[in-house]
Amino acid sequence: MATITIDGQSYEADPSANLLQAALTLGFDLPYFCWHPALGSVGACRQCAVRQYRDEEDTTGQIVMACMVPVADGLRCSIVEPEAAEFRAEVIEWLMSNHPHDCPVCDEGGECHLQDMTVMTGHCKRRFRFPKRTFRNQYLGPFINHEMNRCIQCYRCVRFYGDYAGGSDLVAMAAHNHVYFGRHEEGILENEFSGNLVEICPTGVFTDKTLKHHYSRKWDMVSSPSVCSHCAVGCNTIASTRYGSVRRILNRYHHDINGYFLCDRGRFGYTFTDAADRLRRPLLHPDRERDVETVAEPAEAMKRIREIFSEATGVAGIGSPRASLESNYALRNLVGSGRFSSGLPRIEHDATTALLEAMRNAPDGPGSLRDAERADAVLILGEDPNNTAPRLALALRQSVRNEPIRADAGSRIPRWHDRAIRDFVQDRKGPLFIAWPASTRLDDLAAGTHRAAPDEIARLGFAVAHAIDPQSPAVTDLDDSASDLASRIARALKEADRPMVVSGTALRSPAIIAAAAATVHALRRTGSGGSSFLAVAPEANTIGDAMLEGAPLETLEQQLESGEVDTLVILENDIYRRLPAPATDRIISKARRIIALDSIATATTNRADVVLPAGSFAESDGTFVNHEGRAQRFFQPLPPAGDVLEAWRWIGRIAAETGTSKQNEWDRLDRVLTALARDCPELAPARDAAPDAAFRANGQRFPRAPRRFSGRTSILSHLSVHEPKPPEDSDSPLSFTMEGHSGQPPAALVSHYWSPGWNSSQALNKFQSEVAGPARGGDPGARLIPGNGPNERPSTAIPAPVPDDDQTLLAVPCYEVFGSDELSARAPAVAERIPKPYVALAPTDAEHHGLDSGDSLNLLIGELRVSAPVRLDPKLPPGLCGIPAGMPGWSVPHLPARASVVT
């Protein structure tokens, strides 16, 4: 630590930081615009001016930009010095000269960094008496609204979008006072991280268009800490609501996971909670074959369930990777672990089990996104992160800068000096290798790619392991280009300080995961200390579901077949998305009775005798276990309205109703977690993912509503002038009102970022132990999988080479960031971005079958007929075809599989 002096007081500061960062960490209110903790400094806005003095003798000093001054021992500066303060106010005056006075009608108003900084500098009198500049705004797609007149030219947007996220369709154009940030022409912003512009922009140029459709001010929204339900990364979010509906999702900082950024699927997918096909009332289907449904009162539904249970010879439960740990566990407890299915078909189940095993065996436990961001050599084996775990792709994009920066450590350019370090790195990229059947959106960074069938990808992985450590078995009959690539990858990983192997279940191949694990262990055996295994899983709670060790769906089919089971309870799972429709139909028709719980109407709920309306993430408390085995609690921003209940609570009521458990045994989240901890020791730490419901600060709950919440007493006055009693929350230490503890809650309970003078999300600086560091009091969540020591040997079954097959194509799943996720695909804004159905084909194969781009291709995959237009992918190897997974209304489950072309 360095000792610095600010306004005559000595402080300790981190010498790897700049003065602005240090001042903010120390709690000073120093205004800034162009600097961003994740983007670093460029010194463009000139807002963070302070006066720096050479030494104690120096009384004159000079005005410097704090973001450009490295912290060093003996640094002396003044923030309050009048000339510096006057200059900071002048910068605001300049910026305001063209900033419209439209705060009252601006979406950013009330949570605007520019407003905050204006107040902070004290500028208030306008001397600029000219008309303001007028720009034309652009249509930027369904996510982002553009209002260029508000722009203060801080350059953050293009620095994030281009430099950080790799997007090329948002740039700075024109010069001097007309610098314009936009696209070359109107159109959808292509990059899947565009939503971060909403939070990156210090004012209202880029705002959330989905929020605009049901706008509410920040101070009018009731929010809670949540966890994104759209993939397994588990980005922390803040979900904000008003009048019973979710209005927006904001980033909630987690040092090890999402940091400052979310992907667009996570930010804009929330409106599924309000979609027309939401289930809000219990439904009865008197005749499952005919599409007749009646809305029932909960008591009536429960009565029906009691009947079903009393008639049943055996009840089995189908869990779900998108349901919370509590709901899955409650179901397992209801039906008994022998009759509990993970809800996955064998092909996905086996891959997930292999992944979980690899995670448990990983030398230091599974890696986090922060590890990925800091890795200096990466091998992606059988994953397409941009589409399967988008936020991970953003982390990996940063990783390629590490090796060039490390190699030139002699330059001594501080890491925060963004402009200099980017110029310094130029186009050099550290090693990132991608093995995936088709092209990916990280290819522009890749030092090498291997595009092949899943088994060939696994063989490459084993070859890398062998090249690192000859103790790993050799792969026979590997072609020259693959073995060259394997040795290049091996060299890069061995030379790295922090090598990382990324792998997952995307191709449903246990062999790929085993190969990735073999590589990590080979690295560890040969002495690479920091080697890390990063597991990618598809859904929000895939790992948590797998840890409950249910059986695959096919086992259940056998149980139905044998008559051991005749009744199913299906938890938040549309099994038509998991198995081909004929197979699913068989399961459904073999089940005499089906009880389904879900928040959305699906093909599966349509065929259930009883459907119970479960809360979505917005109406539930629960825990998801993310891709690194971190249990994370999400809290409901909305009290469940009407008949909606959390799925685990419904299951608890079923258990009480049917006599499988005592009354009230399951009506509290903490009781479910206690039982879970007792039954599943590995999952026990999940209890500590967040404070329990009894937790208080000074005897007070933590408010979901901001202190400035308006309408506390009038929000429902159009219905009744009597103020209703606020909803109670028995499951968390949060309250639904603004009453409660006014200080900062523990990180797991942060419902909004606010601090005096800081109304925008940049108040986050005040919630961190140091700027861009861990949350105060530690980051939330509990790691469940510590990993094993270096000696664990992964299994090493190397697949045989994929034989040439002229007759059929190998259909492999490919993924779409917008479309492959079931829930977000129901959000209208995301739905606009979902591509039309397609089958990706190599040009040579297309030619062979006389097909061109756009022509209709008919495939027979097992018993399933698939028809879709051809999309040519020149990167796809011949013999393979790619079929997007999980597309709404067009789901082709159970891949990879052989497909024959039918004419």
Add this chain to the structure above:
Amino acid sequence: MAISEQRVILKHVDEPGYDPGIECYVRHGGYETLRKAVGMQPEEICRGVEVSEVRGRGGAGFPAGMKWKFLDRKSGKPIYLICNADESEPGTFKDRQIMHKDPHQLIEGMMVSAFAIQAALAFIYIREEMPQAARILEAAIDEARARGFVGEDILGSGYSCEIVVHRGAAAYICGEETGLIESLEGKRAYPRIKPPYFPAALGLYQCPTIVNNVETLCHVKHVVAIGGEAFARTGSPGNTGTRIWCVSGHVQRPGYYEFECGALTLGEMIHDVCGGVHPGRSLKAVIPGGSSAKILRADERFTGKLKDGTEFDWGLNDIPLDFDSLMACGSMSGSGGIIVMDDRVDMVEALANINAFYSHESCGQCTPCREGSLWMKKITKRMAEGGARTEDTDLLLSIGDQIAGRTICAFGEACAWPTQSFVSKFRDEFLAKASEDSGKRKGLRLV
């Protein structure tokens, strides 16, 4: 008193029969210095340039030898030489003469410099508005290459270096050396922040780079030709060699004139060399170093101490034309563009014109000049068009004062100095505008 020019750079330029072709240049002893240079040790040339004390002719007047000394030779990266031919300071037209009329002198100067710093590649970054000069240079480089003065194995020395002519994209900021480098790299010409960007260490493509002005590079040739010590004896101490002054505005004989530094005064330049202001007019003010230099009033007294401690008390006409004297008078010799104004000039209009230029040329990277220069322009434009307000004068000064010294590059000073100096030195004229105009204004105006 007739004062005759002391032409060195422009020695042959404008001589009858002298053309820009290589034959003519070689006939006049061209490329002999390069021949001499490649026979020397590179370090010896660098030392010569250092001893010569030749200062940069682009505007800042930084000693070229010192700049070369900062070159990071240990990096192992290629070294680049860039000739800054983006001459765009209003009132400056000297480099254009060299490129148009004696291109081989520049090429020879560049090759001598390139050899001295052992550059791997040399660039001429030329202003887009000089397409003819670019064509002349390209033709000249071809001629020189054909004779072994440029390219592979120069004059059998084993040293090879190419020259690439790169046309700019018409932005003043590309004359700022780091902005130029960014532009040359294909990016927006946003000046870089120093530190860490000292081009001598981290320049073009983050390699050690020397950026010198056209005239400076020509001087290097003469330094090598006569030797550093001999060069240092020309001009005045610390202000060595000759300079080309570009005189424009209200004088009878505007044009470019080459003199040794300090060999004559500003008065001699205006009155004797350029024939003074037109009959019936009187001298009102002079901008001595391109439009960004602070203006000097004709009736101003300049007192103070020079670097060597000698006290001075000068009128405008007494100021010696060199780097240090003009600096001591609170202005600068800048790019050598002397703009003379007689009593016809409306100072508010003149400043409005200058402000219009700088607000248009602000690159837009940092706030003070992007927003401030436009604001100053809007105020002066309105004042010039009959809408002056009493508060405008002080407002202009307050904006200018906040810009200067607080921007990423020196453009902040370039756009603030005219306003600061015009308004403070001709305050009465600015205030008078306001009282004139407030009488004229009827009713409330929105803007």
